[in-house]
Each structure stands twice: as C-alpha cells, then as structure tokens.
Amino acid sequence: MKTNENSRREFLATTLLAGAALAGCGGNPFTPDEVTDIKPSGEMVKLLSVDGEIIEVDKAFLKPVPEMPPVANSEARVGIPGKKFAMVIDLSRCKSVKKCQTACNHMHHIHPGQNWIKVYPMQESEKTAPYWQPTTCMHCDEPPCVKVCPVDATFKRKDGIVLIDSDRCVGCRFCMAACPYSSRVFNWEEPQIEKEIAEQPYSCETSVPQKKGTVGKCDFCPDMVRKGSLPHCVSACPNGVFFFGDILEDSVTNGAETFRFSELIKDKSGYRLMEDLGTKPSVYYLPPVNRNFPFENKEASEEKKEKA
C-alpha cells in the first residue's frame, strides 16, 4: 500500500517536472548572468590631485559620476547589470510629512493632483493602531501589470525594476486594473510641463516627460542609481523612512544610515504588502512599532471641519 502511494507521488512529481520543463522553467527559476563592472568611458579629464600634481582620470571613475546622457531605450529595457534593487519602508518613522511625494512629483513633473507616491492613513480595524503607509510602485518580481501589457510598454528588467515606455504605451489601462497596489496613474490630458522639458526625448529611466494618453508610475529612479545616488524620495525624506539598496549587496541605506538588508528585515520583522497575491514585491515594510510621535491625520480633521 505504502509503496503504491509512493510511486503515485513520484509519478505526480515527474509529471509536474515535465510540465515545468515544458514551460521552460526547469528546476531552478533563475539562471546566473554575467556581471559587468563599470567600464572606462575612454574620456580622460585633467585634474589637480590632493598632493598638487596634475593627473589624468577617466571620466567614468569620477565620484560623483558626472552627468551622463540617458541610456538608449534598448539598454533601459535590460537594466543595470549585476544589480537587484529593493526598498525598505520603515513605518515606525513615517509622520506623513510627504516630502517624498513633493520631491517625486517635482522631479518627475507629475500632473498636479496626481501622485506616484501615496501616503495612506491606515487602520486595519477599529481597535488597531493607525499608522501612515507610504506606497511606491512595488516593482514586483512577478508583476501583474507586466503580465497583461499587450505591447511591451511596461516591462520587468534584470535589475528588478518595472518601467514604462511612454513612447510605446497605447493607453489601454489594463495595467492599472491589474495592479493591486493602485500605484499607476494615467495622463488624462496633455501634461502641464514646461516646454523645455516636454520637448526632451522620453527616457524610460527618468520617466520624463510624461505623455498624454499614457500610464505613469514610480520608477525607482534608475537614472539616479546609475549615478550612484539614491532615489529622490529616499533623499528627500527628513525622517529617513525610505531605505534603498541592492539586494545582491545585502544592504539598504537612507543616505544617513546603512543597514544590512537581511539583518534589518530579520530584526524588525519586515514584511511585504499583499504577500498572498503572489506578486513578490521588491518593497519591504517595517512594522509601525515604538513610535514616539502621535498619529495626526490633518487631512481628515480638515475634511471634518469642512463638513461641519
């Protein structure tokens, strides 16, 4: 009897494996990839050394990295090699100052009223504690928005970032319906941006300029990351709520503090939003514990006043 059961199990396992092989997945869901380090640009600059000597340095090795032209569309669709980005949002620090939102809106020239970063007043139930929950795009590892895009206008890169090509998007808004985190916004009208910016060629990595009739969302600022800097929301937050980093380096930073990612998540019981949906987000949350400031929902109290 027992052997029978075993063989049945084995049979099931082999058929499942066969199915997986057919799906092109194999046993391991991931394959190793070649990693390239910073390549010299070949462009040399003459500088004065600290010791007062005149030296020649390749531009690519300068820190901070000088302003580079945006990468080509084909490169932007593949991503930064050897990286896998993640964000940690510490809810115990968020007071809804919304500097993240302001900075993000400003840097990406988002339509007035719309936001890529939303700061939700959350309260799971009547007697549980209220807290602020900022949300960015979750840059899911199995992104439901990318699954449904009919034209490759939104895509998942090697470095884990999900981006939008506004020159490709047909504006069907299926991705907006598919995203359970409501992180996508739509350009319902001609974006109200300065002519100078509107005339720039669109870059998937800067998400600028936004275009009429297409979708926009948080992009994890890969243009900043290429320069070695942090996304705008991370550096704008006065309370250090946002941590950003490369999971392959196992560290995240808010600029002032740097933590080992795995330790931080372990020590503070980090979690992801809507884990049950199987989207595998790249954004982790630290629970809103040990807060030494009150939860003040100014917007809600203002609304109440207005009604009264």
Add this chain to the structure above:
Amino acid sequence: MEKSAENKIIEDLLPQKFGKQGTIWVISLLAVCALGFYAYCRQLYYGLEVTALRDYASWGIYISNFVFFVAISLVGSLITAVLRLTDVHWSTPLTRIAEIIAVSAISFAGLIIIVDMGRPDRFYNLFTHGRLQSPIIWDVIVITTYLFISLLLLYFPLLPDLKIMIGFKERNGKYLQKLYEFLGSFWKNKPEQFKITDKAINILSVTIIPVAFAIHTVTSWLFATTYRPGWDSTNFGAYFISGAFLVGAGGVLIAMYVFRTHYKLEKYITDEHFNKMGKIVVLLALVYLYFNINEFLVPAFKMKKAEEEHLMGLFTGEFSPIFWFAISASMLVPILILIFKKGRTPKWAFFAGILVVVGSWFKRFLIVTPTLLHPFLPMHDVPKNYMHYFPTWEEWAIAGGSLAGALLVITFFARIFPIVPIHETIIETDSHEKA
C-alpha cells in the same frame, strides 16, 4: 410549390425602400452618430480628460459598452449554429437577423476599444509589438476571427438570395445591382454549388461555437485575470457567456418585432416564433440568474474585507439603484413576463426584449466600474473627483453613437438584403407542404 406562391414569398421578402418612418429612423440614428463623432473628435483633441474616467475608475462606459457589444454578438452563434446543429427548423427566418446583429456588434466592439485607448494613434503597436501573454492580444485575435466567421456565415446563405435579387434589375437601381452582381453573379443554383454551401455552412456552424465561447470568455478574462474584488472569479467565463446569450436573445426579440411590424412579415415571423424565442429567453434568463446567484451569494456569504465594500456598494450603497434595476430588468421581470403564454405574444415579448437589453447594458456597467472604485488600498492622495464616476456628455454621446452606429449597420443591411432568407423560406415552406 406553385410558382405564384413562390413569387409571393419573394415579393414579400425583398428589401424595401425606407418609408417615412424608416427615413426618420435613419436620420435620427445618423444624428446620434454625428454627435458621437463630434464628441470623439473632442476626445482626440483634448485626450481622455473629456471623460469622467480617472485613475481609480479608469474603465467606464466605453469598456462596459464593449462588453455589451461582444455579448450581444454571441447571438449569431446561438440562433444560427446551435439551433441549426440541433436540427431546429423554426429558427430559419431568424438566422439572418441574428447574424447581422452579430457582425455589426462585433465590428463596433472593435471600434469602441479603439475609442477607449489613450493613444489610438498607436493602435498598430498591437501588431508590431504584440505580446502573446496579454489577454488583450488574445481578444484582438479572437475578435478578428469571430468577425470573419460571422461574415462568412452571413455570406454563404445569402448567395441564392443574391441570384433572386439580381433578377430585379429595375427595382434595384444601378448601384445595388452592381453590388449584388459583385457579390453573387457566379451563383447559378447548380446542385454542386448547393453542395459546397451546405457543407460550408455546416463547417461554420461547428467552428463558430468554440470561437464565440472564446471571444466572450477571453473578454471575461480581461477582468478575471486581475486580483480585484468582483473580478477575481473562476465563474467569470461561464457567467459572461450565459449573460451574453441572454442579451443576444433579447436583442433578437426586439429585432423580430421591429422587422415584423415594419416590413409586414407576420406570415414569416409568426406568433409561434415569439412563443419559442420567449421560452428560450426564459431559459437563458434562468441560467444567467443562476450564475448571478453564484457570483454574488458566495462572496457575500464570506464577506471578505476587500469584497465587502464592493458588494455592499452594489447591494445597498452607491450602485444599489442600478444594481437592482439591472437584476430585475434583465432577468426577473422578463422571466415573469415570458413564463406565461400571454407574455409570449409579440408585443409583450418585444417589451421583455427591451427590458433584457437595457438591463443587460447596465449590468455590464456594474461589472466594470464599481470594482475599480473599490481597490485594495483605500482611495487616497487624489483629487476628490477621482473617487466617483459619472460619465460626461462626451462619453454618453460616444457610447450612444456607437450603439446608433450598430443599429444603422443593421438598418442598412435590411435595406439592401432580404432580412428573412428568401431561398431558405421557400425550401422550408416547400418541405412543410410536402410533409
């Protein structure tokens, strides 16, 4: 059959010129279309800003109209294919009505999807950059396929009629004559030709059923492949198809009545047809009701947090008037009317048909928008007008224009071609008499 009887049938069923009523009808439809076109020009210029669609309610009456069109187009396969394959002969005079409804609805389904796009100028991207993983691409493929099959199913039975029409050169006028000759001058009533068309129609009848199921199942997957409360349902394909058959049959009831009274076809579209179609509608409404109970009762029994807001919005909240109207108009009342023999008389059946179609239109709206207004995370950090949806005049005009357009196609088709198949009616009457 006697020659005179045959001539009488032909005389009765030949397409007629628009009368006074017909002209008014066409002009008013054209006016609605023109208004819709104007509204669409505005939308092209200003963008989707002219609609009431916003980040949360990002799909509105365009998409519900699309679903409605796809739904009603399924009737072609029901009346023509299902009834033909089951050897039901009474439906013969209704086949062409059903097929033209299918063709015009599916064409406008395609158009309204383009209307909903933020960048219709990039429509070609669907072909140059199409991703097979996206259900939208499946929909594009399957709608195109269904349109072709429906056109063929309209065309093959039309061939013998075309020959009859070509015979009335003077009556037709120059242009129509040219059209008839272009379409069917090769038809010589040869037995070999009949053999080919009979075979073709049988093949089509078999093929159209899975394709029709596919178009509406795939359309339901546009919703069911997402996580949202109200859409996240394994019941969705069957739910959509049953609803589609219902609205299609309701549409046929309306069309039957209109053509019968307007073209004086009482002899061909008889009370018995209404009786039988009425019974079919009752059956379909019951099936659809069954799926509705599944779709709402099961989640309502559990009342998961995400579903609760959505369901309560439908049952007692913001959308409850439309919800209860749609449920009663598309199912309950028509069942109550058509279950009685007196209710299956032409006038009552016509009324029930209108209820079914109107109720079903609103039902589609309820499937699309309320779900979007109940996302997982609460609606926040958006302007206040983003949190509600009521269509603007442009949306009503465009949606109305598309409906008027579909009706225009049907109207013009009935002006040009016999809406009740002449040849098949002659054959049917013949075999009837012989029997």
Add this chain to the structure above:
Amino acid sequence: MRKHKLIQLLVLVIALVPSILMAQAVEKNSLSLTLKYYNDNNVTHHLLVLAKSKIDGKFQTVPNIPVEFYITSDADKANLIGKGKTDDRGQAVIEIPPTAKVEWLKSPNQNFVVVGAATKKFDEGRGELAITKAKIKVDTADGRIVNAKVVALVDTTWTPIAAVDVIVGVRRLGGILNVNETQTYPTDSSGGVTAEYKRDSLPGDQKGNITLVASVVDNETYGNLSSELVVPWGTKSVYMTNFDHRTLFARRGYSPLWLEILAYSIVVAVWSVIIFLLVQIKNLKKLGVE
C-alpha cells in the same frame, strides 16, 4: 583705492536700479549656498554646493542657479576654478582642476568661495569654506582588522590628528555599511582608529572582493575625507536572473511554451478552416463561370 571702491559701488547701484525697479513686483528670495569639500581617496578632490532658500517659511533646495567656484577668494577672476548650475536637487559639483595648482600649493589652509548669480526669483548668493588639508588612509591588519589614520598638513609636514570622528565601513550603493555595530571611532593621539571587521559572509563582487572605506564626514576643519581599499573579505556574489526565461511577465517573444503552443495551434486550426472556406468561395465562382 577708496575712490576706486566708491566708483565700483556707484556702478553697482546704477546697474542694480533697473533690476530693483523690475523686481518690485516679484519679491526675490534670498539664496543660501553651502559649500563642501571632498577628498576622494587622496587622489582627486571636489567641491559641492547646495543651494537653498526659505520659500513660504520652509527651506527648500533651489535648482538652476548658475554658480562660480573660486579658490582662495572671488576678488580675483584668475581664481575662478569652475562654473556650474545647480541640478534638480539644488546641487552643483566641480572637480578641482589643474588651474588651481598655484593657489592650492600656497598654504596648508585653503579657502574656497562659491558665488551664485542672481536669477529672476532669487538674489545673488555667496558661500565660503575654509579647510585645512588633510588625508585619511585605510589599511588592514591580520584577523580582519581595519586601521585608518588621519593626518593633516601642519606647515609642510603631515601630522597625525587626534579626536576626529571616523566612519569605517564597506562601500555599498548609496551609503557605507559599518564593519560592526560601532557607528564612528574617534582618532587617538597617533591619528589612528582600529575597527574589527565583523560582517559575516557579506556579499562582495564576483570574486568576493569588497571595498573598505574609512571616511571623515562634514568635519569643520577638514571637510570630507575618504579612502578606499579593496579586500577579499566578502562572499562571491552569484547574480541570477530570470530575465531570459519564458514567463507570463517576460517580454514579447518570451511567452511560456505551453501558451505559445496552445495559442498558435488554435489560431492555425481556426484560420485554416476560414482559408478553406475562402477557397470554397473560389470553387463556387469557378462553377458559376463554367
């Protein structure tokens, strides 16, 4: 000399009058410029300016301000070492160029000046910085010990400096990860700090190399100093990706095989029926012509 200055002032006033008149409608905001000095690995060094302004009672960063960097003082145009424009974060950076050589070698102490030009919305701004030339050097000892030493130029000799806070860590994206729990170490009388590397199996590059960094941050006297050293103390990182796998979320042409097989076989089957029927129409036509 005095007369000269008076004339200058007069010219300035005359030059400013029209703009003051113009500006009456729009109240200009004052501009504050903060200048920082960075010594990068004791080789190159750069200056960073941060432009801020109090707008509506809040300090905000100001982009698009044209700035000029001077060494020693801005009185002499010859001391101009670079120009820039603040970016979207209100920052501008220049590397110290060869033209600064003469001034740089004059003294162990060095002044820098940044001047922000007046714009439509902002007044002219000015920022100054005085630093003492200093270096930090990072080194390792057995047992994964990191040593760092801070020295400053006193007259012509590099002298160890005590009581300077030093961060010892590993270079990571956007920040420095401390080698252990201690945030900063003050230097002892010999200018040195010692830190034990306690990061267990921290991922390095493909070869397992990590970059150690010792740095002094925003020191009032010495500015920002940093020094790097590559050591093989990390674990080899293995970069995995499913980018080229056939998944539902992959790009065009990378859909799962089961989907492709299913979809294409259905499409082929149905369309071959349609094509067959179109051929039948042709046959009908042939029959009609005969």
